[in-house]
Amino acid sequence: xxxxxxxxxxxxxxxxxxxxxNAKPLIQFKNVTKRFGDFTAVDDLTIDIxxxxxxxxxxxxxxxxxxLMRMLAGFETPTEGSxxxxxxxxxxxxxxxxxxxxxxxxxxxFPHLTVWDNIAFxxxxxxxxxxxxxxxxxxxxRLTRLEKFAKRKPHQISGGQRQRVAxxxxxxxxxxxxxxxxxxGALDKKLRxxxxxxxxxxxxxxxxxxxxxxxxxxEAMTVASRVAVMDHGKMVQVDTPAGIYEAPNSxxxxxFIGDVNLIEGNAKVDGNTVTIHFAEGADPITAISxxxxxxxxxxxxxxxxxxxxxxxxxxxxxxxxxKGKIEDIGYLGNVSTYHVRLPSGELVSALMTNxxxxxxxxxxxEDEVWLSWTDTAGVVLTE
Amino acid sequence: xxxxxxxxxxxxxxxxxxxFLVPFVIVIKISLSDPxxxxxxxxxxxxxxGGLAGLKAxxxxxxxxxxxxxxxxxxxxxxxxxxxKIATISTLLTLAVAFPMAYGMARAPEEWRATLMxxxxxxxxTSFLIRVYSWxxxxxxxxFLNMILMWLxxxxxxxxxxxxxxxxxxGIVYTYLPFMILPIYSTLEKxxxxxxxxxxDLGCTRTSAFWLVTVPLSVPGVVAGCxxxxxxxxxxFVIPSLxxxxxxxxxxxxxxxxxxxxxxxxxxxxxxxxxxxxxxxxIILFQRNQQKxxxxxx
Numbered sequence: 001x002x003x004x005x006x007x008x009x010x011x012x013x014x015x016x017x018x019x020x021x022n023a024k025p026l027i028q029f030k031n032v033t034k035r036f037g038d039f040t041a042v043d044d045l046t047i048d049i050x051x052x053x054x055x056x057x058x059x060x061x062x063x064x065x066x067x068l069m070r071m072l073a074g075f076e077t078p079t080e081g082s083x084x085x086x087x088x089x090x091x092x093x094x095x096x097x098x099x100x101x102x103x104x105x106x107x108x109x110f111p112h113l114t115v116w117d118n119i120a121f122x123x124x125x126x127x128x129x130x131x132x133x134x135x136x137x138x139x140x141x142r143l144t145r146l147e148k149f150a151k152r153k154p155h156q157i158s159g160g161q162r163q164r165v166a167x168x169x170x171x172x173x174x175x176x177x178x179x180x181x182x183x184x185g186a187l188d189k190k191l192r193x194x195x196x197x198x199x200x201x202x203x204x205x206x207x208x209x210x211x212x213x214x215x216x217x218x219e220a221m222t223v224a225s226r227v228a229v230m231d232h233g234k235m236v237q238v239d240t241p242a243g244i245y246e247a248p249n250s251x252x253x254x255x256f257i258g259d260v261n262l263i264e265g266n267a268k269v270d271g272n273t274v275t276i277h278f279a280e281g282a283d284p285i286t287a288i289s290x291x292x293x294x295x296x297x298x299x300x301x302x303x304x305x306x307x308x309x310x311x312x313x314x315x316x317x318x319x320x321x322x323k324g325k326i327e328d329i330g331y332l333g334n335v336s337t338y339h340v341r342l343p344s345g346e347l348v349s350a351l352m353t354n355x356x357x358x359x360x361x362x363x364x365x366e367d368e369v370w371l372s373w374t375d376t377a378g379v380v381l382t383e
Numbered sequence: 384x385x386x387x388x389x390x391x392x393x394x395x396x397x398x399x400x401x402x403f404l405v406p407f408v409i410v411i412k413i414s415l416s417d418p419x420x421x422x423x424x425x426x427x428x429x430x431x432x433g434g435l436a437g438l439k440a441x442x443x444x445x446x447x448x449x450x451x452x453x454x455x456x457x458x459x460x461x462x463x464x465x466x467x468k469i470a471t472i473s474t475l476l477t478l479a480v481a482f483p484m485a486y487g488m489a490r491a492p493e494e495w496r497a498t499l500m501x502x503x504x505x506x507x508x509t510s511f512l513i514r515v516y517s518w519x520x521x522x523x524x525x526x527f528l529n530m531i532l533m534w535l536x537x538x539x540x541x542x543x544x545x546x547x548x549x550x551x552x553x554g555i556v557y558t559y560l561p562f563m564i565l566p567i568y569s570t571l572e573k574x575x576x577x578x579x580x581x582x583x584d585l586g587c588t589r590t591s592a593f594w595l596v597t598v599p600l601s602v603p604g605v606v607a608g609c610x611x612x613x614x615x616x617x618x619x620f621v622i623p624s625l626x627x628x629x630x631x632x633x634x635x636x637x638x639x640x641x642x643x644x645x646x647x648x649x650x651x652x653x654x655x656x657x658x659x660x661x662x663x664x665x666i667i668l669f670q671r672n673q674q675k676x677x678x679x680x681x
Contacts, residue, residue, distance in 0.1 A: 075580055095583045108581035112599045121595075125586030173585065 017050040032081035041067040043233035056224035064233040101175040107166035109154040116150040140168040180212040254302040279344030303378030308350035318372035414652035415445040449653035465632040470616040473555035481563035489571035546628035554622040563608035570604030610669035
């Protein structure tokens with residue numbers, strides 16, 4: 001799931017303008033707050049989004065991600081704060097005057113117009129010449145592989161084709177910024193996976209900045225250069241997919257993205273080495289933390305299942321070992337998830353690849369096993 | 384299974400046969416007869432006791448004389464043309480009044496819509512005749528409208544509205560307004576608001592989004608509403624006879640006079656048959672519109 005930020009053709013020149021202090025952001029939210037009555041949808045939010053980024057807003061429904069996007073499109077105005085696009089405040093600019101286009105969750109294709117006319121709709125509003133419109137529409141049809149369907153009406157094509165028409169229509173005006181509201185939500189899983197890669201491909205080809213709203217963490221991880229995890233109108237963490245996954249800054253993020261084991265305990269600090277005492281009589285967990293932890297602080301230790309190794313004997317090269325009993329095995333073909341009950345009562349899940357055929361599997365239910373992991377495998381979280 | 388299908392299809396067809404087709408055949412038969420001073424006031428009447436010869440004699444007496452008569456007297460075709468004109472103009476007027484109302488209802492807050500709908504339907508709870516009569520009180524020379532306008536100092540002399548075509552237009556627009564509002568409202572209410580947002584996002588102003596998206600998508604409702612107003616307005620009798628003047632010529636009024644003043648049932652029936660023939664065209668168009676709408680929804 002984790003991937004290097006794109007475009008990654010040249011590994012020495014990784015695309016990461018957010019780490020470059022001289023880079024000029026395309027979009028800046030400055031202390032933006034949006035209230036509906038006494039409900040605060042977006043709460044004092046500040047964030048920069050850079051050109052050519054594929055920026056994902058991720059969070060549960062009601063977290064404010066859609067409101068944030070609608071403010072970018074111009075359908076909502078912030079109660080407080082300002083939004084800059086290329087350095088210009090766009091709060092007062094109506095949606096039809098913004099160099100921003102949106103792909104709607106419902107696609108919002110005009111049912112009375114053909115695919116061709118849907119794509120040409122925005123171009124015609126700009127008063128372009130007939131030939132210019134025709135060239136651009138053809139280009140969009142080619143980009144989204146819809147040439148054969150130009151004369152069809154939206155109800156005469158499939159869901160996946162409709163999704164591509166919506167994308168072509170929103171890209172036709174070559175916007176500086178493209179907003180995608182749950183663009184793949186209506187597609188089935190297989191089509192969704194294909195379309196994700198297609199989206200990334202088109203984003204790279206056109207060089208447009210994409211902001212995508214989604215509640216599907218896998219989708220966000222796959223397509224985005226950076227992911228912003230939102231909750232209750234605030235950005236909890238903004239980082240690359242790998243950063244979000246490997247170094248979540250809070251229990252909320254760790255739990256929201258992927259599977260995680262969370263173990264609570266009291267911290268004992270020695271330099272950057274933290275030992276976590278989580279149960280009476282159990283060996284403490286040793287972890288390396290680059291975040292400052294106070295001695296004696298109550299912390300949560302988060303570790304991903306695939307970082308834990310399940311063996312008959314403790315692995316000597318790993319710092320942490322704990323013994324437990326297998327309670328459940330989830331066999332997924334390529335991998336198996338082991339649910340292991342520790343003597344102290346915690347249930348820990350560990351993921352192992354099935355490198356051997358099932359018949360030769362080492363463990364079964366009720367087996368006593370050792371779980372081992374390194375001191376850098378997990379993170380210590382204080383909030 | 385087959386029996387059930389037969390019943391399901393059979394009941395409405397029997398209904399139509401008994402209450403539409405049979406009466407219509409009788410009307411056609413009367414239109415082909417001659418007037419007579421008798422009860423009923425036409426001849427021949429069907430006597431089954433005469434046997435086959437009687438039946439032959441019966442059919443030989445039927446002719447198209449009344450239809451020929453309708454083409455000879457200019458009264459009838461001017462009445463048809465005048466009815467078409469009045470029905471067309473009042474349909475367009477009703478549309479002009481109903482569309483903004485339907486639009487306002489569809490854009491009103493959700494909790495208000497049921498109340499607004501109720502207000503549109505509410506006049507139907509009072510007798511149609513009483514409502515048309517009350518317009519006489521409003522539009523007359525000493526009616527409320529003239530009183531208010533004179534009191535406001537807008538006019539010095541009372542306006543003559545009652546007993547003119549204007550009063551007929553007002554009456555038809557008022558009476559048939561709900562039939563126009565409801566279908567338009569139902570299409571506008573179904574309209575996905577994100578389509579308007581998409582249009583604005585792609586560069587439309589509010590106004591151009593309205594003309595390029597809202598209006599084309601409300602066409603099925605507009606067409607349905609227009610037919611629902613046009614069809615009854617064409618044969619309207621009560622409104623022109625109460626609110627219209629002596630020069631208001633509508634086929635419904637002619638029909639009434641032929642039946643009740645002249646007691647010429649055969650000519651009246653011929654007028655009715657032709658009226659129906661005229662109406663069949665818009666009715667077929669209406670049904671095709673409904674059919675297309677149904678297919679588009681699927």
